[in-house]
Amino acid sequence: MRGAQQQQPAWIDSIQRLSLPDQLTSRLRQAIIHGALPPGTRLLENDLAAKFSVSRTTLREAFRTLQMEGLVEAQPNRGCFVTRITRQDLHEIYSLRALLEGYAVEIVTRQASDPEIEALEALVQQTLAAANAGDFARATELDFSWHQKIWELSNHQRLYQILNSMSSQIRLYLTINAKLHKELIESVTDHPQIMAAIRRRDGRSAVPLIQRHICEARRILEEFALKQKRNEA
């Protein structure tokens, strides 16, 4: 939940040994986010432990972490399953995200350095290029990186952590319907406008812009969810 990052002279970047459970957590998180383990999948401990050549103890520690991140749900004595994101979940996630990412943008417009903002700008350009080239998978990745970079630049560990884990859950929802990627990517056309406001250090404009951007994404997802529900019936 909170990185153990002490204030140290910047030129000391301690080598980090990642524990086995932590490595495993990353691998599993990636597998889940990228759809290799789609929502609803039952995570059999024996199978997975064998696949990754670790003991079940190690695996179960990774499960605990992923559970706290909301990517995995545990049923007592029945095992773990990849979380299914519901409409209620989407509502919760997007309402919080609008609030929190708005706050992140406000901090960035005040505190980020010019080079940092240029790095953001670069990501936007790359995203647009990928989208124009029709490479939606890559565009989606870059889209997420841009948002993530904003959270990172807010220099607020908790804010970053919360937004990050919620975005993982969104990606979880996207895996089950690849079509959504294309629809969502269309809204990257909002990014340049938001960037412009950030470069002007104009929080009054940037914050509502990104909040509207997020609400638009939410609208697309909910519309899709409704359409899907009608198909079921």
Add this chain to the structure above:
Amino acid sequence: MRGAQQQQPAWIDSIQRLSLPDQLTSRLRQAIIHGALPPGTRLLENDLAAKFSVSRTTLREAFRTLQMEGLVEAQPNRGCFVTRITRQDLHEIYSLRALLEGYAVEIVTRQASDPEIEALEALVQQTLAAANAGDFARATELDFSWHQKIWELSNHQRLYQILNSMSSQIRLYLTINAKLHKELIESVTDHPQIMAAIRRRDGRSAVPLIQRHICEARRILEEFALKQKRNEA
């Protein structure tokens, strides 16, 4: 991170068996929050496992959860320690809390039922009574319950969960200086005013009021932290 609460007929409330690690997590959380294991304490696995009559495996699972909640920090190959809350942490926590609890209040003014709001009111009265009686420990508990009840009434799992875990971290900070309880409790005089706005369903007033209330608490804590720092020097 997310309760696995399916929509079911309300009269079915499934009996819940709490797993050993989950029970242990609760016990440890309480011990930490109430200062039985003060910040900085090293959590030796053998000792604790013996004290609670569980295996180290079980204990370590509880550690993982508490780590994600920010109550415990792990140092690789060196063990777990009860988190020390820094001034930076307080800054992060209170900035987010003002934002999120404001949102919670806004939801409550819109959605809570009258009886639910009366329950809130009752908590305020109890808190004031305890404070007037000089029972600051009890007053603090009730103070927290009031805030917690607001988060709960927002009917927003993620909002609740985040605010709850941040409030645990605040309590962690309070354990190391009992004097703060008394100073903080003085601001319960804000509660009735906030309650009045909530009863009027007046979000426009209630939200800024609670945000100011939270910022005031933050001011008290930071002032204390500064004073403490000066004493060190």
Add this chain to the structure above:
DNA sequence: TATGATATGATTGTCGACAATTATACAAAA
């Protein structure tokens, strides 16, 4: 004295084994 090497003990990391629980298959009875 200060530094570095070495041995020893304490503690965490990882594992495989067994116990407890749940799922499945199949037979018996209504």
Add this chain to the structure above:
DNA sequence: TTTTGTATAATTGTCGACAATCATATCATA
């Protein structure tokens, strides 16, 4: 046919043991 009971297999829950790592004490050397 549906329900109920029972045996079996599959899976999760918990544990103690061993390996790897780290902390401490001791001693040799500059």
